[in-house]
Amino acid sequence: MGGARRVPLARLIAGAASLRLMRPAKRNAAIGAVCLAACGRTAAPPPAPTFDKDVAPIVYSNCAPCHRPGEVAPFPLLTYADVVKHADNIVRETSKRHMPPWLPDRGDFPIVGERRLRADQIDTIRQWVATGMKEGSPADLPPAPRWPEGWQLGKPDIVLTPDRPSIWWPEPRTCTEI
Numbered sequence: 001m002g003g004a005r006r007v008p009l010a011r012l013i014a015g016a017a018s019l020r021l022m023r024p025a026k027r028n029a030a031i032g033a034v035c036l037a038a039c040g041r042t043a044a045p046p047p048a049p050t051f052d053k054d055v056a057p058i059v060y061s062n063c064a065p066c067h068r069p070g071e072v073a074p075f076p077l078l079t080y081a082d083v084v085k086h087a088d089n090i091v092r093e094t095s096k097r098h099m100p101p102w103l104p105d106r107g108d109f110p111i112v113g114e115r116r117l118r119a120d121q122i123d124t125i126r127q128w129v130a131t132g133m134k135e136g137s138p139a140d141l142p143p144a145p146r147w148p149e150g151w152q153l154g155k156p157d158i159v160l161t162p163d164r165p166s167i168w169w170p171e172p173r174t175c176t177e178i
């Protein structure tokens with residue numbers, strides 16, 4: 001909580017303590033004043049999330065890498081129309097943490113490239129659907145994601161092609177000798 005709210009809260013608490021010392025009529029008037037002061041401070045509800053501003057950044061970086069033509073996922077999630085079409089399914093799959101797929105347990109240390117949505121991102125998607133899936137303003141839309149052609153981690157130094165297929169079974173100390 002920011003320093004700005006600490007002073008009024010402290011004043012309200014001090015005011016409430018001094019109410020016990022007042023006569024009833026005066027006390028009621030004072031309670032009304034305290035409520036007015038507190039209610040006046042209630043923040044307006046946050047604006048409904050929009051696709052362009054709030055949802056597209058989440059989908060572009062966490063879903064589109066697989067949900068685009070030529071990749072493993074069965075349908076694209078690249079545009080407003082794509083996401084609207086699958087909205088209910090997306091809410092369900094992200095809430096259950098089925099999507100994005102990420103099997104490691106949350107451990108004591110972060111994993112590089114962790115593919116896990118934050119709780120507030122899941123909530124943003126849910127809120128967006130619950131408030132009527134507003135598209136928003138194109139000015140807020142981040143640039144469309146781009147991916148390198150071919151090798152996703154950059155061109156390897158060397159590519160070896162075995163002369164016959166082989167199966168490697170996982171073993172406790174599996175290592176590959178080259």
Ligand code: HEC
Nearest residue numbers: 062063065066067072073074086089090093094099100101
């Ligand atoms: C690593 C690749 C990958 C990423 C990243 C990914 N998906 Fe998927 N998604 C898949 C694959 C593969 C399937 C189809 C197989 C399945 O349902 O498990 C799928 C299926 C789905 C389905 C359909 C599930 C069903 O059973 O009907 C939804 C909805 C979905 N993804 C949403 C998302 C959303 C939203 C994100 C981002 C927050 C996301 N996915 C990120 C690979 C991915």
